[in-house]
Amino acid sequence: MGIKVDIEKCIGCKLCVRSCAQNAIEVVNGKAFIDTSKCNLCAACVEACKKYQAITITKEARTDAIDLSEFSNVAVFIEQHDGKVAGVSYEMLGEGRKLADQLGEKLIAVLLGNEMQQAAEELIKYGADKVYYVDDANLTTFKDDTYAHLITQFVNNEKPSIFLAGATAIGRSFIPKIAATVWGGLVADCTKLEVDPEKKLLLGTRPAFGGNLMATIICPHHRPQMATVRHKVMKAAVKDEHRTGELVVHKVAPGTINERTTIVDIVKTVESTINITEADIIVSGGRGMGKPENFALIRELAEVLGAAVGASRAAVDSGWIPYAHQVGQTGKTVCPKLYIACGISGSVQHMAGMQSSDFIIAINKDPNADIFQIANLGIVGDVMEVLPELTKAFRAKSGK
Template sequence: MAVKVNKAECIGCGACVSSCPFGALVIEEDKACITEACTACGACVDICPVSAIAREKEEKTVSIDKNEYKDVWVYIELAEGQAKNVAHELLGEGRKLAEAMGQKLAGVLIGDKVEPLAKDIFASGADTVYIVEGPEFKHYSTDGFTAVFSDLIHTYKPAVILMGATNDGRDLGPRVACRVGTGLTADCTSLGIDGETGLVAWTRPAFGGNIMATILCPDHRPQMGTVRPKVFKRPEQDFSRTGEMIRVKSTVEEKDIRTKLIDVVKVCTAACNLEEAEIIVSGGRGMGKPENFTLIEELAGVLGGAVGASRAAVDAGWKPHMHQVGQTGKTVGPKVYFACGISGAIQHMAGMSSSDIVIAINKDADAPIFKAADYGIVGDCLEVIPALIEEFKKIKEN
């Protein structure tokens, strides 16, 4: 929508100027004029005494033929030479979208000597795997991967692209979307097909998680979105499945990549690899002080799990942000999730609600976390956790 002034009817009273919250209206030669600051909010339309200002619907012109775009693509993100779990999770969800749309599912593998990984991609549901190989793709680079992915889209024209909302996915997704002239819905928590339009319905939290927004991309292709890890379950793999491998020669050269990887320094051990962990022990403000997080770490160590934290604990400086679980942290889905001293705010629940088993420890019997817990212990974490550690140690010894 746009706001227009009918110069013939405007009397230059200035009522619209004072009504505009953005200062987008001025009087020139006794007539109202709209500047580039206009947001089409319509405040001036309602205030004009002679109805000289009106909203007009702008005709959109899209030059692409949307019928040329087919199939659902999943970007296969790699870590240490293997596909990340989020890639398999998206293949499982992409399979559902592809079947609902009557199209094929494809995985996109970019890396160095990655062809052997194709069998895992087929096993997770892909019909086709696009493979781009080269030593320049051994490690992720913004320049190289953006150029390759954009070229693939221009050549093969996918209708839908799914990426993980990881560090690399959040870097690559927007850049590719900009290159190919489409939109991108970030951090989705649900995917579906809109019944009226047949478009992908991308659902994501908005306004701090207080509402869920469903977004459609009707005018541009491909439809793109990033999805948080652990939002969907990894599908059961069928290694009897096979498919078509399409090897694509890259036009990217090393000189096109402006950054050079000098060294890889691991600052995070398995204790904070939350997305891949099957057991997570998280602590909140109920732990009392940062020194008490040693109990969380010890319990996680005994169980072979990862250490998580609530936003309150992270904001207090008790743990780094890489440990945060929740709406503004990481979305996790372990087999077992311990919530120690965590009240259960809705923002935290959004990040761990897909856990198979939730065990809550809190001295407040009315804490919301107990409503989501499969097992609950009402008690002081500083007393309960040491007892659990001792019991688990005994079990392991036996």
């Protein structure tokens, strides 16, 4: 695959230069020159040069077949917010360590940040053999193009065989861009990872159709084998003060990154500080709460349990709580250790978002509510009566 200028045919008319949206063409010494790093093979210039037919795009089969043996080791992307490593990243380290041990390979942690040297070193204690840390003043917050550029560079330099990242808002928005660039295989939102140590293959299992079907996906002929991984499914790494490893700090060469997006503002809308995708316990309310004031009962129970507040689509659509709290197919997918569904009847869409929770308690006055089909403990009762008493009981236990 490539683009070529036949200099015999080219007359240096610059029609191609004008046609190029990527600014990839210059006329040098009277002949068109195409910068292939900018060219995206859109063929606009081929069209512009119809008269002289000096530009051709060849579409032969891939001749640069990759040598799979060049790729080794397991890499994990370490997500950070405001200089603090995200919880999901410890899960990636825990799982990555396990896979690396099974393969007899190294675990590499990749961190993009600013003045995070100490946190970077800590990653070794959480299981990394090597930490690839890029330190730059521009890396305090997530930036689409910058992240994609630096992680693509990491992949090209370090050639990991496996690359894992949390299936977070950030991970799921920029990791696909890297897979697109390097022609890697990417499996979204995995809930289980395994390796075949013989073939050095990653087997990523993931839910599709809102959890109604599971698929195990492999990437046999391309590298890296990439996966985004759902929160709270993998076990977080445990700190080992005695572990040793290597920290390599990289700097960003000035002017090498073309960041096209600008973050104008960052606004927090969740009511509590607990992120529902990272919470161990979620107390969730639905239509059965009746009216907005009653939603306070959900918040009170959540507070005493140290839980996050969730909601069904019905509660969000009624305006009782912001969309950021919605659990289900059109909201967030969660898998806490404990999910308490209050006044939620259990639509297929809602259950798709929470059925993989470790333990589900459902409180509903309708004994035939669908939610009871997946609840480990079903409480047939009126939420308006049960919740205040429940909060009181937990408050008494915790002494709050």
